[in-house]
Amino acid sequence: EIVLTQSPGTLSLSPGERATLSCRASQSVSSSYLAWYQQRPGQAPRLLIYGASSRATGIPDRFSGSGSGTDFTLTISRLEPEDFAVYYCQQYGGSPPVSFGPGTKVDFK
Amino acid sequence: EVQLVESGGGLVQPGRSLRLSCAASGFNFDDYAMHWVRQAPGKGLEWVSGISWNSGRIGYADSVKGRFTIYRDNAKKSLYLQMNSLRAEDMALYYCAKDRVFELWYIFDYWGQGTLVTVSS
Numbered sequence: 001e002i003v004l005t006q007s008p009g010t011l012s013l014s015p016g017e018r019a020t021l022s023c024r025a026s027q028s029v030s031s032s033y034l035a036w037y038q039q040r041p042g043q044a045p046r047l048l049i050y051g052a053s054s055r056a057t058g059i060p061d062r063f064s065g066s067g068s069g070t071d072f073t074l075t076i077s078r079l080e081p082e083d084f085a086v087y088y089c090q091q092y093g094g095s096p097p098v099s100f101g102p103g104t105k106v107d108f109k
Numbered sequence: 110e111v112q113l114v115e116s117g118g119g120l121v122q123p124g125r126s127l128r129l130s131c132a133a134s135g136f137n138f139d140d141y142a143m144h145w146v147r148q149a150p151g152k153g154l155e156w157v158s159g160i161s162w163n164s165g166r167i168g169y170a171d172s173v174k175g176r177f178t179i180y181r182d183n184a185k186k187s188l189y190l191q192m193n194s195l196r197a198e199d200m201a202l203y204y205c206a207k208d209r210v211f212e213l214w215y216i217f218d219y220w221g222q223g224t225l226v227t228v229s230s
Contacts, residue, residue: 035216035217037154037217043222044204044220044221044222044223045146045154045204045217045220046220047216047217047218047219050209050216050218056218057218088153088154090154090215092214092215092216093214093215096156096170096171097156097168097213097215098156098215099156100153100154100155100156101153102153103153
């Protein structure tokens with residue numbers, strides 16, 4: 001079973017700063033089948049990144065994903081006020097077929 | 110514009126049943142796999158079940174296998190989740206989510222706003 005851990009649990013930053021979020025898998029994620037989602041308070045999740053580094057439709061280019069194997073990173077180059085949210089990583093194609101990490105909250109410093 | 114609207118949630122006693130529905134619009138519903146994903150209050154995301162475009166492939170999380178049934182009606186552009194033998198741990202906000210492709214690829218590119226299921230006596 002692939003278990004995802006995310007770090008840090010909370011990231012306190014200011015608008016304009018760079019955010020680096022980590023997702024680590026207990027086993028290698030095949031073909032970089034890893035996605036990232038953003039969830040703002042009171043809203044549904046939104047797909048940001050899939051295939052470890054492909055941006056979803058309509059996602060600004062300040063969001064980027066990287067990594068392979070067991071270590072993946074979501075980078076937000078310059079935080080906008082609307083980026084303060086919880087971010088989840090998710091693996092797909094493994095066993096179980098899909099699992100989510102516990103999330104990283106990006107909040108205001 | 111893609112829209113997914115869930116309904117059918119509510120308060121139910123442990124052991125009872127509930128059926129959730131998801132009405133889709135803004136895309137060719139029968140071209141895509143669909144899923145249910147849930148989120149317990151204050152907790153993270155948990156995939157519940159998924160169904161391919163033609164219902165040929167269906168999957169369930171171990172936590173609901175044997176109790177929940179997913180199905181779809183492409184003519185009505187609707188997705189359903191029949192939930193039986195509900196437990197306290199099933200209490201959550203249930204999201205309907207669209208897959209990026211027709212088979213079960215588990216990339217959820219559009220989500221509804223969710224319907225809340227409360228299990229309590």
